[in-house]
Amino acid sequence: MPVLGHTQYGKAEVRVVRIFRETDPHEIVDHNVSVALSGDFADTHLTGDNSKVLTTDAIKNTVNAFAKEAGDAVRTPELFGLALARHFTEVDQVSRVRVQVETYPWRRLEHAGVPHPHAFARDGGHVRTTTVTRSSAGQEWVVSGVRGLVVLKTTDSEFHTFYADRYTTLAPTTDRVMATEVTSQWWHATPPADFDAAHCAVVGAIASAFAGHHSLALQQTLYAMGTEVLAAEPGIGEIRFSLPNKHHFLLDLEPFGLKNPGEVFHADDRPYGLIEGTVRRDDEPDPGPAFDPGQGW
Structure with missing residues (x-):
């Protein structure tokens, strides 16, 4: 029944x-x-x-x-x-x-x-x-976040020594454009006195880590951003990221008799790699309904 x-x-x-x-x-x-x-x-x-x-x-x-x-x-x-x-x-x-x-x-x-x-x-x-x-018992969970934060850097990003099977065609690189559109949510294990100031601090930490981190993978940068956020805001118990790769492919200008030493790119919106992950404090309990699976990322 x-x-x-x-x-x-x-x-x-x-x-x-x-x-x-x-x-x-x-x-x-x-x-x-x-x-x-x-x-x-x-x-x-x-x-x-x-x-x-x-x-x-x-x-x-x-x-x-x-x-x-x-x-x-x-x-x-x-x-x-x-x-x-x-x-x-x-x-x-x-x-x-x-x-x-x-x-x-x-x-x-x-x-x-x-x-x-x-x-x-x-x-x-x-x-x-x-x-x-x-x-109704009075328990409260507050999750702040950001959506549509597009960031890009022109260098200081590599991607190589990855696992390869017979379908792998991607060439390794030690210098690439890295761009993403950050969707992030963070759980206030201890709510701050000023949510506005905390929001600015978190977004600033995300941007700072993205800019300053020499990246070997977007996954590594995700962890660096989360680590910097937790250092900046001690009341945050957990932060989640959803990071689509905004791919920039180097254009071949040889047919036009032109060299292209990493200057002109095609920005491709799909398909894209999607990197998602969580960085949390090891001493914090599970956030429970603060991150309801029905909410997505």
């Missing part, structure tokens, strides 16, 4: 923009919020009884209202996520809440060489990500 397994439901991708007009210059915060509830909701699946179901429309309305009610917490995605998670776990039939927040950066436009107080452009840089998980 079939039995019902784990279920969850909620509202996905609630886009909410908060403008702080009481400041001069104005400030803007742009979030994309997804909320998932787990708990005593079996009846709606098994019998169609919706008496315990908080509507997804109400979840959306709560996110929008909290953009005002949460005050300054909305400025920081981790604090905004915690405020929402704490609210939803007050519902009796909810045993666990997961709040995911993507935060999109904006920069001020300039007018006559001066930053304009009220005009902005969406920054094309990386997206800040946050996942807050809270149980």
Whole structure:
């Protein structure tokens, strides 16, 4: 006989923009919020009884209202996520809440060489990500992250002495372009006093390690980046990376009578190598639902 397994439901991708007009210059915060509830909701699946179901429309309305009610917490995605998670776990039939927040950066436009107080452009840089998980017993897990951080270096990268079988055609190299688009998540075993400062420190450590590490493989660079992050932020217990190889292939310009000493490349977006891994402190417990397998990397 079939039995019902784990279920969850909620509202996905609630886009909410908060403008702080009481400041001069104005400030803007742009979030994309997804909320998932787990708990005593079996009846709606098994019998169609919706008496315990908080509507997804109400979840959306709560996110929008909290953009005002949460005050300054909305400025920081981790604090905004915690405020929402704490609210939803007050519902009796909810045993666990997961709040995911993507935060999109904006920069001020300039007018006559001066930053304009009220005009902005969406920054094309990386997206800040946050996942807050809270149980009805009051346990909380906060995972911060970054997506779309594209980094490249023109040298100081090698790849050779790799295992070869009869299908291997890749030539070894002692000097190559190395580029990747960093997706990373880090678990705050001990939440910091300032999530914004911690986020900047982690992104800075990732960038610094990528730039300064003489790489023999992207896998080695992944470990170097994780090591530098853990050194920079002692409250982080674990960091995960997903690193696609952004391949740059040297073009053959000989048909045009031109030499190409590592100067002109074809940037190929697919297929690509995908390197994923975790760097964690050996004295930290397993992060549990902080890294729910359903979340992916």
